[in-house]
Amino acid sequence: MSSITFGGLASGLDTNAIIDGLMKAERIPLDRITSRQSEVQAAKDGISSMSTKMANLKSAAQALSSLSGFSSYKAGSTDSSIVASVSGASSPASYTVSVQKLAREQRSYATPQASSTSALGMSGSLGITVGSGSPVSISIASTDTLTDIATKIGSSGARLSASVVYDGSQYRLQVRGLDSGAANAITFDEQGFSLGLTGTPTQKAQDAELTIDGIPMTRSTNQVGGAIPGTTLALTKENVTSEVSITSDGDALKKKVAAFVTAYNDIVNTGHTLAGFGTTKASVKELSGDSSIRSSxxxxxxxVSQTVPGTTGKYTTLGSIGLGTDRDGKLKLDEAKLTAALTADPNAVTKLFVNDSNIGATGAMKAFMTAVDQIATNEKSTLKARGDALGKLSQRLDDDYAALDRRMAQIETQYRQRFSALETTVSKYNQQGAAITNMSSSGGNK
Structure with missing residues (x-):
């Protein structure tokens, strides 16, 4: 807690104001350090921003570096009751899909009752087995109502649910399996009472039955995966036939390329703004003309301009398919040129992007990913080294500030001690002067 001082009581001088003025001059070096700290922090933030944008570029390149990522496909169906969607590595093809049966879960109903809240007067045990699972046993008391039994079944831990259905005049207990497929059929064992659950189910558990190009197959659910490579079929209706086609999705590929262009240009814009390259003035003094940003x-x-290893013929650089840089170093995409290249030689375009030894391709995207690691990710990367250096400089400035701040406190204490001594001396002289004056006045009155 700072102390309250009253200066100049003896001398009449505003010593506090004098000391404040002296300290303001003394603190000029401290203010310079504060200014440098702000500059260095802005530089650290700038390098961090560059690293983040480099990571974004790597992600965009990664999305184009694999065969499955680059070769974008879409699935279509001529009948809306069979929904086809691409879920993995696929290839252009068409199939005739016919659905005979949908997969269903079992639904069983008990004997109708007049009330859902009155005691049934039944007691015993209800055994339930779902498929090949372990049976569960539920104890039924004579005071249990239909609702009580539904609750006990629902909390038994078995893969099923239970509820009470009202048809307008009577109440019935419904037990429904949570999983479809014939392997998930439910069996009941009523011991000491009869609810009527052991009879024929209202809906039996069954598998989906379908054919693809005449080949019959079954599935336990209506989500059919693996039958068509990289494609999932969602079945919603029985006794339907649809033509399912897998085709190249040029729009999806262009979106990925556009995302790469955006990520690349974000780096260029940020670098130019921070360091003042091109026609832009540096926004961060510490990074003006920064060599680490320039080299990155x-x-x-x-x-962008180099020949991609493993490519031959017309398409050997990114520029040959419409990816080039402008005067400011920003990447631009000529969609018409990319479309023409994809139409003329899709395999050659694929090799420009994809890193896959199976097709003899190294791909430009792998080179970008490696470059980002060297620039921003690896322990000895360019931007990390620059950030570490700025961090050390920031710490030195903090240490210098703390040391100088302590020195300022000592100097201020010294000033106050000196002025206090001055006030003491002045006060002493004032007292002596007053005494002499009093003596003179006394002598003159005799």
């Missing part, structure tokens, strides 16, 4: 931009720029 140069590294990814060279990858």
């Amino acid at each position: 931009l140069d590294k990814i720029s060279r990858l």
